[in-house]
Amino acid sequence: MDIAKTIEEVRKMRYSTPGKIALVPTMGALHEGHLSLVEEGYKHADHVIVYIFVNPTQFAPHEDFDAYPRSIDDDLAKLKKVGVKHIFLPNIDEIYPADGIPCEVDVANLNGILEGEFRPHFFGGVCRVLTKMFNIVQPHFAVMGQKDYQQLQIVTAMVEDMCMPMRVIAAPTKREDDGLAMSSRNVYLNDKERRQSTGIFKALQQAKHMIEVGGETDPEVVESAMNDIISTHHFDSIDYATIRHPRTLQPIDCIEPKLSGGVVGLIAAHMGKTRLIDNMIFGSNQ
Numbered sequence: 001m002d003i004a005k006t007i008e009e010v011r012k013m014r015y016s017t018p019g020k021i022a023l024v025p026t027m028g029a030l031h032e033g034h035l036s037l038v039e040e041g042y043k044h045a046d047h048v049i050v051y052i053f054v055n056p057t058q059f060a061p062h063e064d065f066d067a068y069p070r071s072i073d074d075d076l077a078k079l080k081k082v083g084v085k086h087i088f089l090p091n092i093d094e095i096y097p098a099d100g101i102p103c104e105v106d107v108a109n110l111n112g113i114l115e116g117e118f119r120p121h122f123f124g125g126v127c128r129v130l131t132k133m134f135n136i137v138q139p140h141f142a143v144m145g146q147k148d149y150q151q152l153q154i155v156t157a158m159v160e161d162m163c164m165p166m167r168v169i170a171a172p173t174k175r176e177d178d179g180l181a182m183s184s185r186n187v188y189l190n191d192k193e194r195r196q197s198t199g200i201f202k203a204l205q206q207a208k209h210m211i212e213v214g215g216e217t218d219p220e221v222v223e224s225a226m227n228d229i230i231s232t233h234h235f236d237s238i239d240y241a242t243i244r245h246p247r248t249l250q251p252i253d254c255i256e257p258k259l260s261g262g263v264v265g266l267i268a269a270h271m272g273k274t275r276l277i278d279n280m281i282f283g284s285n286q
């Protein structure tokens with residue numbers, strides 16, 4: 001495995017590697033969801049570069065930057081097993097030099113809502129680090145997970161609107177057998193919380209059934225059912241459980257079954273000290 005630690009090293013790695021390059025951005029603590037992004041990368045590109053960087057600018061001071069799970073040796077072993085040969089593992093100073101003058105990258109219509117309302121630092125930090133990483137590595141593709149649906153829409157919009165010469169590829173959400181979306185933060189859940197946490201998937205499944213089988217068109221009726229299911233699973237609080245337009249992420253008046261791309265159900269809720277998010281597309285094939 002070739003591990004680049006500096007911008008100079010990763011550029012050298014990237015330009016001495018012929019063919020198409022897919023970049024898989026991660027914050028480490030890798031699970032099968034991340035490995036599925038690698039697999040997707042190899043469908044489109046000759047080489048996959050994975051970066052591992054816990055990005056400080058997307059965490060608010062009260063959030064879990066220090067506690068965020070870190071397991072570099074384990075991560076590298078997992079990547080080796082799925083055939084990844086190119087890793088970028090920068091330290092914080094390499095990406096955010098102390099004498100750098102910070103720039104903001106703002107996808108204005110999408111940054112302030114949903115996740116952006118509850119984590120105001122989040123998308124500014126994500127867009128900033130990804131702009132840096134995309135410019136550093138200059139890949140043909142970046143592979144990102146649908147689990148972080150709003151992040152995927154924002155990064156896709158950023159790449160398109162800023163005419164970055166690359167394409168964002170969306171990879172489906174990998175789930176545990178009981179439906180819980182895989183996430184690095186799932187390790188925070190104790191056994192009881194882990195069992196209750198399936199409430200989010202169950203709420204999304206119920207919404208899917210109401211829309212696709214029951215023909216429900218009123219978003220408020222579906223949102224109310226999702227909230228009820230999450231509440232019965234003893235979540236401590238719900239940040240949102242909502243039905244939105246799949247690209248603009250704006251609220252909709254009516255769930256129009258023929259709407260191209262369907263609608264998206266998005267949930268963020270707190271189970272103990274763990275904040276979980278998930279989403280599902282409904283009605284896209286009708």
Ligand SMILES: Nc1ncnc2c1ncn2[C@@H]1O[C@H](COP(=O)(O)OP(=O)(O)OP(=O)(O)O)[C@@H](O)[C@H]1O
Nearest residue numbers: 026027028033144145147148173174182183184185
């Ligand atoms: N279950 C999953 N299926 C597919 N992709 C995923 C899954 N979980 C995360 N990803 C994707 O992996 C990339 C890196 O995400 P990240 O390192 O934050 O992992 P995470 O599991 O989402 O962690 P966190 O618990 O911090 O949300 C993102 O593009 C994210 O959407």
Ligand SMILES: CC(C)(CO)[C@@H](O)C(=O)[O-]
Nearest residue numbers: 025026027055126129148
């Ligand atoms: C895309 C990302 C790696 C940027 O730090 C992060 O937000 C994540 O892990 O989803």
Ligand code: BAL
Nearest residue numbers: 027058059122148151
């Ligand atoms: N999975 C997105 C990274 C974060 O929640 O900080």
